[in-house]
Structure formats: structure tokens, C-alpha cells
Amino acid sequence: MPRSPGRLFRTALSATALVAAVGGLFQPAQTAQAEGPATPPHDRNLQRQLDELVGTGDGPPGVIALLTRDGRTEVYRAGIGDIESGRPPRADDHMRIASVSKAYSGAVALQLVDRGDLRLDETIGERLPRLPEAWHRVTLRQLLQHTSGLPDFSANPEFREILGNDPHHRFDSRRLLDFIADEPLLFRPGSRYQYSNSDNIAVALMAEDATGRRYEDLLRQLVYRPLHLRRTSLPQGYRLPEPFLHGYDVTPPAPPDDVSELVGASGSWASGGIVATPADLGAFIRGYGGHALISDRTREQQLTFLDGGASEPAGPGANAAGLAIFRYTTRCGVLYGHTGNFPGYTQLAATTPDGRRSLTFTLNTQVSKSNKPALLAKVRAIQENFACALLRH
Template sequence: MSPRPRRSALPAVTVLPAVTVLLAASLALAPAGGAAAAGRDGHQDGDRALRARLRELVERPDGPPGAIAVLREDDRVRVIRAGTAEVGTRREPRAEDHMRLASAAKAFSGAVALRLVDCGLLGLDDTLARRLPALPADWGAVTLRQLLDHTSGLPDYSRAPEFGALLNADPHHVFDSRHLLDFVAGRPLEFDPGTRYQYSNSDNIAVALMAEAATGQRYEDLLASQVYRPLGLTGTSLPSGYRLPRPYLHGYDVQPPAPPQDVSTRFGASGAWASGGLVSTPADFSAFAAGWAGGPLIGDATRAQQRAFVDGASEPAGPGTNRAGLAIFEYTTRCGTVYGHTGNTAGYTQLGAGTPDGRRSLTVSVTAQVNETGSPDLLAHLRAVEEDFVCALLAP
């Protein structure tokens, strides 16, 4: 990579009071149980139905051992759960349990980038040639905008045979996260930038590298200053190793009739980095989902650019009809529209979404990997459950 420029001044951090209250409320309510939290808000009957929907998922032979959802409206929080946080125990999933966010981490790298756009340190039309001249010249015309909405054409490093071979030989292999694109540096773009949508893990690696080049600061530090502190997130981190902070939701490989296999720490995070390496909690993820979907995390002009949608689904697809914006997806359901991101990795599948005003948010986290390739029927079931939760979120 090219030498880093001198450190640039970044915008001051302002903690959002409503989200800070949300975080405290989430943690306070979580141990009390979903029914108790629901009863305080007058949603007991509706939450009983939602809990039954989660229970249907975890009771499937191929279902995740645990599931937890967090719904918030302003400072009111409802925590709904089913199953167990760890097979062989009776411990329920809790809002302060750590978990892998998988590709929902792409929304965080998008948040860093758009905060830098807001303060003029990055431009959506900045190119790789300008910001990262050490990358292949053939990729030079790709813009930050195209990286964020997956229309860049960058080949996906995570599909490179050399990357897969290293991971198969040692799942805990520590990659140089800032050189993950080296695995595909000899390959041309897969299509002309901006001409079509193709989800690629390479995109958000390049986004993080552009943010570092623009500021002279490490991406991990930018996450702290531009996302964690403004939103009051205290349980979110970007590790390089395979361990998870305790307590954590155990993630499983579910292949019936064999018993679920714990894969929580099977893989290290360095090979995913800005594309999927984040660890968070349901409480933090809910706070982020609200701030990212709406509210003052980014300015109105940047928000308008973020919501210039193209046809394309998140991975895995979220509820309803999906369209892709700048590190955010539009999910149009039978009950209305929310904005957010999904993710899946070994042991975990995530949805985080919120309303355009940032007043309401929803997260659904399950402790197994669910996607179209491995479990299409289970994914269809999960998406239907997610849509029911969206309807509950948007209900008056």
C-alpha cells in the first residue's frame, strides 16, 4: 500500500442521548426476560406471538439453537428470545451477549466512510487511483460510491483459491487484513464499474483502506471515533483473532441428524476485517441499526446519496423486496419499509434494520449460518419471521 498521509482532523464526536438511553435500557431489560419487557410496554400479546415465531425456528430439526430479537422505539426496548445461548445449558440469549456480526459489519465501514464524506475528507466520486494508487491500475476508475453499493466489479478476495487454501489449512490463520486484496490483485475487474450489482467482500476492504488513506488513522480507531462513541456502543469491537469476549452467544453448525457443532471460535476475524469481522451485542447492534437507518449520524445531503438505491439483495436476503444503497439495504415488506443490513458467517446470521427517522429499530440474531446456498428452506422461514418482526416494529 502507499504511505499513509498525515493525520487529518475529524469531526467532533457527539453522543446521541436517545441511543445512549436505548443501550442502558436494553441491558437493564435483557435479564428480566422477554415477557417482562413486553408487559411494561403494553405489547404482551404481540410479543407472545413473536416469541412463538422464534420458537418455531429453533425447534426445527435444522434450526438455530438460539434466537434473540431487540425492538426499540425511542427509549422503549423489547427483548424477545427463544432457545439457548449455549447447547447443553438452560441459559437464554441475552442482549449483552457478544456475537459475530458477519456482513452486517459492512454497514459499519459504510458509516465510517459516509461520516468522512460528511466532513469533506472523502468524496463519493473519489477513485481507487486517487486514494489507493498501489492497487492495480485496471481498478483505478472504481469510486467510493461504487464500492459502497456493490457495483464496483472488484473480484471477491474471499473466493480466491489461495485464500481458501490458507483458511482450510489453519482456520485461525492471522491474515494481514490490509493486504487481503492481494489475493485478487492479478485479476481484472469482473465488469465495467457502475454497470451492474454484484455483492463482493472486496468492496468494503477497499472502503476501509480509503478511509485510512484519507485520514492517516487506523480503521479500528476510526470505528471508535466515528461510530462507537457517537452511538454510545460499549460492546462492539474488531478483533484480529478467533476468541470472543464473554459472555457470548455460541454459534453452531447444524447438520441433522448430527448434534449441533459449536463453531463460535472456529475462524479468526482477520480474514474478514472491515467486510465482516466485527463482534457486537444485540443491544449495541440495535443502537447502531437505529443510528444508521436515520437520525443525525450523517447529514441530510449524505443521507440522500446513501438512499440512491439499485436492484440488489443483501447476503443473505433480508425480509421483503431488497434494494441496495450505500452500505445499506431497503427492505420493503407488506407492512412498510425499513433500512438496514444482514450478514451470515459460521454460526451466526444477522438482520439489523431501522426506520427512516431513526426512532425505531429491529435486530434479529440467530445462532446458525442461514443462507440460500446451504439452507434455502430455512432462509425462507427466517425471512418470513423477520417480516413479522418488521410488522411489529412498524405497528402504531
């Protein structure tokens, strides 16, 4: 069915502050299947919860969760990854990871801190003097922890109008902050927490200035290669690599609308544009949240948390904000990770502090506190149960 640009703004997005489109219909659950050469037995209770989730009226057509323990991965899935073909979600499906992309910018920036190319207390004024003078005292640390006070470019009316009229519009990703260049800081830097997509755009620009290299090249050098991420990329366009997990807008009583390729990635870039598979996402979060990429000295700074600073959407348990990473304190223990949501996708990637175990949890519809608060509460409860399964065994 045709999409009306005016309907693209009814649900909030963490990566672009846009909306997916119309849709809504639940699909029957499919039996979970293990993938990989060595997998532990499935937990029937966890599988039942996923089956019930895809059976919820405004729930996702499909869900896939990967539990990895000491190199062995257990795959849980329910529902449908592509309504047209009827196939289930798969661990090697490409998908938009939304604001989990912010953790990748953290991985780049913190490694540059380790190398002496950047300092956590380095300011926008020192690295990016072309940006508004009112922002010059904001530090890299504050950008990474969302205490900068930078207004969110994705909430700017002009940005929204452009994307509403042409969802495939190709933005100059390095000029996204121009949309808010005439706006003051929302608060004194460091005085409080407020999640903003602008923060990680500035982080990427600082990394580029410090190295003279494109952010995409830094990702390949500092993140993809050392963690062996072969199915991870930061595209500029709206097309997804094959095979991909189809994302849907689910708004009953309308049928689900496939919004997988509705919005281009250039308008989210370092704040939400990365594409990966569930398997690659798990490998990333184990490396980033564990000890593989960052020195102990820098990691100590990264893991200085602000209680109550939640990712978007909030992850399981009590949330606290570190530097481009969040602490999720569940009833069974602590995980480090990040979440995200985007038209057609909702993501959680989390790891134990030692990086030996991870959980990725993917829905192929967008769920946030603004568009589906009751469903989000249900999702967070299920995620906590998966976290407990990860931590207990």
C-alpha cells in the same frame, strides 16, 4: 469431535466464503422474557413463531429479536444461547455480526465525505494507487453500493486453502486484496450490482489513506463514541469477549458443533469482523439508518437505491441496495438496514427511516440461500412479521 479442514467449505459465508463445521440438533424452546425497565407486552404470535423456528430440524438452537420503539425495548427469545450451560440468548451477549459490519464501514466513509476528507466519486486510483491499475477507475460510491466489479477475495482458492488448513490463521487484514490482485474486474464499474466482500476492504483502506488513521480508531471516533456503543469491537483474533452467544453449525443428524471461535476475524476485517451485542447492534442501526451520523446532503446520496440489490442473505420483503445500507420494503412499510451470515450466526439489523424504531434478529447458526434456502425463506417470513409489529405499533 475433530474437524476436518476439507469440511470447512460446504456452506457459503458472506464474510469469509468459508464453512462452519458439522452439526445439527434442535433444542427445546424457552419462554421469552422482557429485558429493561420499560417494556410493552409481548405478542404471543411472534413468540410462537420463534418457538417453532428453533423446533425446526435444521434450525438454530436459539434466536433473539429486539424490537425497540422510542427508547423502549422488547426482547423476544427462544431456544438456547449456550448448549453446554442451557442458558437462553441474552441482549448483552457478544456475537459476530458478520456482514452487518459493512454498514459500519459505510458509517465511517460517509462521515468522511461529510467532512470533505473523501468524495463519493473519488477513485481507487486516486487513493490506493498500489492496487491493480485495472481497478483504478472504481469509485468510493461504487464500492459502497457493490457495483464496483471487484472480485471477491474470500472466494479466492489460495485464501480458502489457508483458512481451511488453519481457521485461526492471522491474516494481514490490510493485504486481503492481494489475493485477487492478478484478477481483472468482473464487469465495467457501475454497470451492475454484485455483492463482494472486497468492496468494504477497499472502503476501509480509502478511509485510512484519507485520514492517516487506523480503521479501528476511526470506528471508535466516528461510530462507537457518538452512538455510545460500549460493547462493540473489531478484533483480529478468534476469541470472543464474555459473555457471548454461542454459534453452532447445525447439520442433522450430527449434533450441533460449536463454531463460535472457529474462525478468526482478521480474514474478514471491515467486511465482516465486528463483534457486538444485540443491544449495541440496535443502537448502531438506529443511529446509522436514521439521522444521527450523516448530513442530509450525504444521506440523500446514501439512500439512492438499486432495486433488486439484495444483502447477503436477503432481508425481509423486496431488497434494494443503497450506499452501505439496504432498503427492505415489507408489506407493512419500509426499513433500512443490513444482514449478514458467518459460521454460527445469521443477522438482521433494521430501522425505520427516522431512526426511532429498530429490529435486530439473530440466529445462532448460519443460514443462507446456498446452505439452507428453505429455512432462509422461513426466517425472512418471520422477520417480515416482526417488521410489521415494529411498524404498526
